[in-house]
Amino acid sequence: MKVADAGLSGLKLIEPRRFEDERGFFFESWNRRTFEEQGIDAEFVQDNHSGSAKGVLRGLHYQLTRPQGKLVRVVRGAAFDVALDIRTSSATFGRWIGFVLSADNGRMLWVPPGFAHGFLSLEDGTELLYKCTDFYAPKDERSILWSDPAVGIDWPLPDTAAPLLAAKDRSAPLLRDAEVYS
Template identity: 60%
Template structure:
């Protein structure tokens, strides 16, 4: 197998560490294999869209989710470093309102699997970062919701270096107590 799956504090959220083949010429690794993903990460997940973003140091994006057409996301960084976060928004889950976070970088080549039913966000810790992610459903702006990134009830330990740069829609996110969540 060309990947190592690392458990997080949320059982369904997983870190994926690829086997990297490196020599004097550079490196190679398999960034996605549907058969392997199905067998060891998330059976039944099928991706329909790829997204690519670039953000500068100190930018915080999220915490986003779609209340209808929930998206599973397979995320990775191809340049720079981010602190990536998933929050369980499934009301009947034993980990409802809990979060898991990890550093993803071009250097460690780790990916994070965030299943449907979770909010997602990230904070850029390097000078800049290019972030790629696959989704299991399309983007439906009318169903997009934002959970407030600094809700004290969540207690996310963002590795902030000063005040983060945040979009207006993210600053207006809802507290967990007031958010639409999944049954």
């Protein structure tokens, strides 16, 4: 398994070793010992699975007092996956990074607590699986506007296309107005 620092403090891009033959493929997506050796010491308590049509944008989401670390991977289709550092004590506060995760490339992204997370589905029928280090707490859920000009995420949208958004994502606050981590 290849694990690389992904440009923001604590964020890791993971490329599992994949074995393929005429029958298909196999790879290990989670091994506690291997991940701990790479500096990811996480206890997962919940797995989530989402499916999205092309052009659906989900995010940027986080939980304020019960932050979740997330191990994200795409099992069908492709997504542009984004993490935004919202820890005011971090040298990379307010910076974002994005990667294409796909069923074909098998990449995974470790998004530690302290980040807002979102993704844009690049293909119809895209499915993401993500393991979380804390349970979903609806009253603790927060969002940051996906299109905040001060953050400047370069979403790979066609020039004339607008993403499909949930109401809560359309009305999310700008980073400067959001409750964030210290």
